[in-house]
Each structure stands twice: as structure tokens, then as C-alpha cells.
Amino acid sequence: MARVKRGVTSNKRRSRVLKDAKGFRHGRSKKEIEAKVALRKAGAYQFAHRKDKKNDFRRMWQVKINAALRPMGYSYSKFIGTAIKKKILLDRKILATLAEHNIETFNRVASEVMGK
Numbered sequence: 446m447a448r449v450k451r452g453v454t455s456n457k458r459r460s461r462v463l464k465d466a467k468g469f470r471h472g473r474s475k476k477e478i479e480a481k482v483a484l485r486k487a488g489a490y491q492f493a494h495r496k497d498k499k500n501d502f503r504r505m506w507q508v509k510i511n512a513a514l515r516p517m518g519y520s521y522s523k524f525i526g527t528a529i530k531k532k533i534l535l536d537r538k539i540l541a542t543l544a545e546h547n548i549e550t551f552n553r554v555a556s557e558v559m560g561k
Contacts, residue, residue, distance in 0.1 A: 506541035513544035513551055519559055528558045 459477050466473060466480035473483040511521035528535070535554065543551040 503537060506537040509541040509544050510537065513548065514555060517552065517555055517559075519555060524555065524558060527560075531558060533558055 462477055462480050462484065463474070465484055468474065469480065469483050472479045474480060507521060510524070514521055514524050525537075533554075540551065540554070543554065
């Protein structure tokens with residue numbers, strides 16, 4: 446059986462790891478072991494923050510809706526509670542977009558929800 450030397454495979458793997466770690470600081474972009482650790486941690490943070498992003502957007506939508514409701518004398522929590530009871534099927538993303546870009550439409554929706 447012929448002898449198999451692993452240099453090509455090892456070099457390929459090493460160059461792939463270092464290529465993926467390009468842009469990292471110090472030894473994390475130049476040393477294979479440190480780069481592997483950095484990439485593993487980066488992947489974990491990436492996964493966790495993809496989940497966090499959904500919460501961040503929901504919080505932002507709530508702030509926008511509340512900011513548009515306050516001048517009308519309504520609070521966010523009462524508005525959302527009433528909208529759910531009246532089965533108005535506009536989600537927070539749509540309401541926030543209306544509140545930011547189309548305030549007249551949002552005011553009509555809010556008036557309809559609050560019954561005034």
C-alpha cells in the first residue's frame with residue numbers, strides 16, 4: 446500500500462481557518478489554534494445575536510408606537526390590549542411603520558382601536 450502524506454490536506458485546512466479569521470486582531474488572525482478558538486466563539490455569538498436581534502426589533506417597534514400614541518393621550522399597553530380584545534390584526538412592525546412614515550393613517554387606526 447502506498448504511503449499517504451497529509452501535508453496538502455493539513456495546509457488546506459490551515460489556510461481555510463486563517464482565511465475565515467481574516468480581519469481578527471493579533472494572533473487570532475495569524476495562529477491556527479487561536480484562530481480556531483476565535484472562530485468557534487464568533488459562531489456562538491453570531492447564533493445568539495441572531496436571536497437577540499428579534500427582541501431588539503420588537504423593542505424598537507414598541508418605542509415607535511408609544512411615541513406616536515402619547516400625543517393622542519394613549520399609552521402603548523392600553524392600545525395593544527384594546528387592539529387584541531377587538532381582534533385588530535395589525536402586528537407591531539406594521540403599526541411602527543405607519544407611526545413613522547404615515548402618521549395620519551396611524552392616527553385613524555389608533556382612533557378606531559381606542560373607540561374615539
